[in-house]
Amino acid sequence: MFKIMIVEDDRTIADLIAEALNKWEFQASTVTDFNRVFDQFQATRPDLVLLDINLPVRDGYYWVQKIRDASQVPVIFISSRNTNMDMVMAMNLGADDFVEKPFAMEVLIAKINALLRRTYNYQDAGSASLTVNGLTLDFKTGMAYVNDQEINLSKNEYKLLQLLMRAHGSVISRSRLLKDLWTDERFVDDNTLTVNINRLRKKIEAAGLPDYIQTKVGQGYMVK
Known part of the structure; x- marks a missing residue:
C-alpha cells in the first residue's frame, strides 16, 4: 500500500483528499504541526507528497527543498498560486507535477496514480x-x-x-x-x-x- 503525505493547512481540503485516497486504498497522513513538516516526512517515509505552497510558518518551496536534500520521493504541488512563475519555480526546486486549485478529485487521483506508476512501477511496489x-x-x-x-x-x-x-x-x-x-x-x-x-x-x-x-x-x- 502506497503512503501519501498531505501537507495542506486547509483542514477541510486535507480531510477530503485523505478520504478520497483511503477509498483508493492508499495510506494517507496529514500534517497538523507546520513547524515539523520535515520531521513528519522522515517519520512517515511516504511514497509521495502532496504539498501546498501557501503554508503557515514556511512555504512549500522551503519544504520541497528540505525533502529533496534527503529524498527523491515524488512531490505534487497543489496550490491556488497558478502563475507560470509559480509553476516554473515549483518544478525547478524539485516538484514532479503541479495541480491548480480548485481541482477535481478524479484529476488529482489520476495524477497521483500516473506519477506513482512512473516512479515505482506498480509491479515493484514491494521492492525497495x-x-x-x-x-x-x-x-x-x-x-x-x-x-x-x-x-x-x-x-x-x-x-x-x-x-x-x-x-x-x-x-x-x-x-x-x-x-x-x-x-x-x-x-x-x-x-x-x-x-x-x-x-x-x-x-x-x-x-x-x-x-x-x-x-x-x-x-x-x-x-x-
Whole structure:
C-alpha cells in the first residue's frame, strides 16, 4: 500500500483528499504541526507528497527543498498560486507535477496514480531497490550504488536512470525521455536532456562502471 503525505493547512481540503485516497486504498497522513513538516516526512517515509505552497510558518518551496536534500520521493504541488512563475519555480526546486486549485478529485487521483506508476512501477511496489548490471538504485533515498560506492543523484538524474534501468536491453527515445522526465515540456529544451545524460554518465563512470548508458544514434539511449 502506497503512503501519501498531505501537507495542506486547509483542514477541510486535507480531510477530503485523505478520504478520497483511503477509498483508493492508499495510506494517507496529514500534517497538523507546520513547524515539523520535515520531521513528519522522515517519520512517515511516504511514497509521495502532496504539498501546498501557501503554508503557515514556511512555504512549500522551503519544504520541497528540505525533502529533496534527503529524498527523491515524488512531490505534487497543489496550490491556488497558478502563475507560470509559480509553476516554473515549483518544478525547478524539485516538484514532479503541479495541480491548480480548485481541482477535481478524479484529476488529482489520476495524477497521483500516473506519477506513482512512473516512479515505482506498480509491479515493484514491494521492492525497495532495483539492480541492473552491477548498479543498484534505491527507490526511497534516490541514491545509486556500485558495490559500496555511493552515487549522489539529482532529481532528474534519478528519474532518468530509473527509466533506463527499468527498460534495460531496450532503447528509449529522446522524445519519450523528455516527456517522462518533465511533465511540462514547455520549460525544457532538448539540450537539457543531453546535459543530464552526460552528468549521469560521468557519475556512474567515476563509480567504476564505464559505458553503462549507451547512445544509439538516431534512436535514443539504453542500458544493456
